Amino acid sequence: MRRTAILGSIFASLALLATSAIADIANTSHDLRSQTTLLTQAGNTQICAYCHTPHNASTTNSTTPLWNHQDTVATYTMYSSPSLDMTIAGSPAGVSLACLSCHDGTVAADQLINFPTGITGPDGIFFLGDSLGTDLSNDHPISLTYNATQDPDFVAAVNSQVNGLQLFGGTGDQVECGTCHSVHDNTNEPFLRMSNAGSALCLACHIK
Numbered sequence: 001m002r003r004t005a006i007l008g009s010i011f012a013s014l015a016l017l018a019t020s021a022i023a024d025i026a027n028t029s030h031d032l033r034s035q036t037t038l039l040t041q042a043g044n045t046q047i048c049a050y051c052h053t054p055h056n057a058s059t060t061n062s063t064t065p066l067w068n069h070q071d072t073v074a075t076y077t078m079y080s081s082p083s084l085d086m087t088i089a090g091s092p093a094g095v096s097l098a099c100l101s102c103h104d105g106t107v108a109a110d111q112l113i114n115f116p117t118g119i120t121g122p123d124g125i126f127f128l129g130d131s132l133g134t135d136l137s138n139d140h141p142i143s144l145t146y147n148a149t150q151d152p153d154f155v156a157a158v159n160s161q162v163n164g165l166q167l168f169g170g171t172g173d174q175v176e177c178g179t180c181h182s183v184h185d186n187t188n189e190p191f192l193r194m195s196n197a198g199s200a201l202c203l204a205c206h207i208k
């Protein structure tokens, strides 16, 4: 009995190790090497280059580390609702803006600031199918200041996190795309910070 239990726990740990070993960006849809339509990138072996660069990174989107994707200059319609209690910004900020530089459909996925060695430049033809557009009024609010004292139906944030979900920005209280999504890890599809089975992701913040 005892031996079986020990073996069981060894197998459980091995399974955990295996899970963490595959929890990376390679071969997910954020591994843009898989996008054959990015023609000039044919032969590019660098995964990170579509979003990060070691030198001369974006200074306009400095909130996202060493950012290498050209910024979107779109104007957005933000979420609004009569029952919204917390403050939403007039336009998307920080990490959300980084996501939207591909996901609003206005900038091609290969419009980089610095191209990896040997890659000449963008085709500028690959616009995302999974695009939110510039009308964000029909999407969950983002660039929103999380403040549970303004609405009792919310879990209080502790150290810029709500049940482990990261809040962003200089004051560490902004709900952005990266709060619900982990851009490098597709273990919980589609790139979710935690499984939403039983609406667990929603209930991490909402008390309903």
Ligand code: HEC
Pocket (backbone or CB within 6 Å): 025, 030, 031, 047, 048, 049, 050, 051, 052, 064, 065, 095, 098, 099, 178, 181, 182, 183, 184
């Ligand atoms: C599709 C775009 C994209 C690709 C590709 C990408 N990243 Fe990121 N990365 C981001 C965004 C957006 C952030 C900031 C948001 C966040 O932390 O969730 C970030 C944050 C980071 C950070 C700082 C926060 C953290 O998670 O530690 C590091 C380090 C990082 N990326 C490394 C890498 C490396 C190394 C690669 C290649 C193996 C890579 N990234 C590929 C978009 C990307």
Ligand code: HEC
Pocket (backbone or CB within 6 Å): 029, 030, 032, 035, 050, 051, 069, 095, 098, 099, 100, 101, 102, 103, 109, 128, 129, 130, 131, 177, 178, 181, 182, 183, 189, 190, 191
């Ligand atoms: C360099 C461009 C780029 C950036 C930046 C980027 N993505 Fe993506 N994302 C893609 C591509 C390409 C796909 C594949 C879907 C498609 O082709 O439309 C994708 C797919 C997704 C999907 C859907 C996955 C699926 O299987 O349906 C999610 C969710 C997503 N991205 C979230 C994010 C978030 C959140 C950020 C910012 C933290 C981000 N992305 C930044 C290029 C990007």
Ligand code: HEC
Pocket (backbone or CB within 6 Å): 096, 099, 100, 103, 130, 131, 132, 140, 141, 142, 175, 176, 177, 178, 179, 180, 181, 189, 190, 192, 196, 201
């Ligand atoms: C409050 C949490 C939350 C925030 C904030 C959020 N998402 Fe999502 N997103 C989800 C969930 C959950 C799904 C999966 C929906 C499903 O499959 O039922 C999803 C799905 C997606 C998809 C897949 C295609 C689709 O439309 O279903 C994309 C792309 C995406 N999100 C991008 C983004 C971007 C870009 C942002 C920021 C502008 C963002 N998300 C902000 C929770 C969030």
Ligand code: HEC
Pocket (backbone or CB within 6 Å): 080, 081, 082, 083, 084, 085, 086, 087, 140, 141, 144, 145, 146, 147, 151, 162, 165, 175, 179, 180, 201, 202, 203, 204, 205, 206
């Ligand atoms: C990181 C925390 C967080 C997560 C995760 C999250 N939400 Fe929210 N949600 C918020 C905040 C904050 C608001 C704004 C509430 C306010 O100001 O009253 C909000 C607003 C909403 C609203 C609009 C409320 C209104 O009064 O207009 C709905 C509906 C909603 N969320 C549903 C969801 C669903 C469904 C999920 C899971 C897919 C989810 N949320 C995940 C934090 C979160």
